[in-house]
Amino acid sequence: MRFVERDMRSYRTLRRLTGLLVSACVALAACADHGGPTAGTASAQPVLAASQPSAAVLPSWQDGAARAAILKFIADVTREGASTYVPSEARIAVFDNDGTLWSEQPMPFQLLFMIDQLKAAAPQHPEWQKNPAYRALLANDTAALAKNQKALLQLLAVANSGMTTDEYDQSIRDWLATAKHPKLQRPYTQLVYQPQLELLDLLRSNGFQIWIVSGGTAEFMRVWVDKAYGIPPERVVGTEEKLKYMTRDGKPALMREPGFDFVDDGPGKPVGIFRAIGRRPIMAVGNSDGDREMLEYTASGPGETLAVLVHHDDAGREFAYDRQSALARLDKAWDEAIARKWIVVSMKNDWKTIYPVPKS
Numbered sequence: 001m002r003f004v005e006r007d008m009r010s011y012r013t014l015r016r017l018t019g020l021l022v023s024a025c026v027a028l029a030a031c032a033d034h035g036g037p038t039a040g041t042a043s044a045q046p047v048l049a050a051s052q053p054s055a056a057v058l059p060s061w062q063d064g065a066a067r068a069a070i071l072k073f074i075a076d077v078t079r080e081g082a083s084t085y086v087p088s089e090a091r092i093a094v095f096d097n098d099g100t101l102w103s104e105q106p107m108p109f110q111l112l113f114m115i116d117q118l119k120a121a122a123p124q125h126p127e128w129q130k131n132p133a134y135r136a137l138l139a140n141d142t143a144a145l146a147k148n149q150k151a152l153l154q155l156l157a158v159a160n161s162g163m164t165t166d167e168y169d170q171s172i173r174d175w176l177a178t179a180k181h182p183k184l185q186r187p188y189t190q191l192v193y194q195p196q197l198e199l200l201d202l203l204r205s206n207g208f209q210i211w212i213v214s215g216g217t218a219e220f221m222r223v224w225v226d227k228a229y230g231i232p233p234e235r236v237v238g239t240e241e242k243l244k245y246m247t248r249d250g251k252p253a254l255m256r257e258p259g260f261d262f263v264d265d266g267p268g269k270p271v272g273i274f275r276a277i278g279r280r281p282i283m284a285v286g287n288s289d290g291d292r293e294m295l296e297y298t299a300s301g302p303g304e305t306l307a308v309l310v311h312h313d314d315a316g317r318e319f320a321y322d323r324q325s326a327l328a329r330l331d332k333a334w335d336e337a338i339a340r341k342w343i344v345v346s347m348k349n350d351w352k353t354i355y356p357v358p359k360s
Helices: 008-034 065-078 109-124 126-130 132-139 142-147 149-159 165-178 194-205 225-229 268-276 289-299 332-340
Strands: 092-095 209-217 236-248 251-262 283-286 306-311 343-346
Touching: 065 194, 065 306, 065 343, 092 194, 109 126, 109 132, 109 149, 109 165, 126 132, 132 142, 132 149, 142 149, 149 251, 165 251, 194 209, 209 225, 209 268, 236 268, 251 268, 268 289, 283 289, 289 306, 289 332, 306 332, 332 343
Parallel strands: 092 209, 092 283, 209 236, 283 306, 306 343
Antiparallel strands: 236 251
C-alpha cells in the first residue's frame, strides 16, 4: 500500500474522511443515547415577504416565507415576456445530496457503506485482526481510531478498491437493499426528504434541468439517484475516485484504485459545475458550509437567481445541528445567507413532514 506516498492529495482527502469517521463515531453514540445531536445557537433567519400560494403546490411545505419565495422565483423565471424570464435551456438547478436531499447523520451514508465494505472484506484479510485500527473500529473506540488514522485510511482504501466498477455498483445495490439507519431503522433510500421530492417535481414541470452536486462520490450516487429522485445518473457531479482501464478475463473493464482524482466539495463544487454542466446555475440548494461556494457562484450570476440553505433544526423528527457540529457544519454559510438574503429553510418550521410515507 503506497497510495499515500504516491498521491498526497488523495491522502489529505482520505484523512478528512477519517477525521469525519472519528467524529461520526462520537455522534453515533450520542444519537443512540440522546436521540440526535443538539443545535448550536441560532441567529435570526432571513425572511422574504411574498404572497401565500395555494396549498396544492408543495403540499408538504408550510405556508411561509421560504415556500413563498421559492414559488415566486419559479413563477418569475418562467413568465414569458417578463423581464425576469429565463429560457428553459438556462433553467439549471443544482442540489447538494447529503443533508439536502436525504439525511446525513450520524455520518454520511456512503461512509457507513464503506465501513460495511471493510467489515465484509475482513474474512479475506485475517491479518487485519492484529491491526489496531480495525480493532478500534469494531470496538467503536474513537480515541484509538484517532491515533490510528493512517492505518484506517489504508483499510478503507483496500476494502473499497480492487474490483470493477460493475462489481462495486452491485455491492452498493445489495447494501441499499438490506441496510437500515442505526437510529431510525428505515432503509436509507426511505430517508429522502418528501418536501424536496415535491420541489424536484415542481422544478421539472417548469422546465428546469436538475443536477446533483455533492461531496459524495459520483460512483456511489449514480447507482440509485434515478429511482430515488428521478435524476438520471449523467446529471450527477461528485467526488471522482481513481479508475484504471484494463482487460480482465479477456473483457474490457474499469478497475477501482485507491484515492481520488477530484474532490467535489467547498470550492471544488463550482469547478465541478463548470466542467460537467458548462453553465452557471440559476438555483442552488445546500445545507452546510461545504455548499457555500456553490451558492455564492450561483447567486452571483446575472439575472434572477435563488440560493437556498436547509437548516437542520428538528431533533424530534430528524436531527438538529448547525454551528458547532463536527459533521456538516452550518456556520459561515449561514452568516452569508443572512447578509445576502438567501433563503434559509427551517426543517422544523417550514416542512410539515420530513420523510415519505413508507410503502407497504
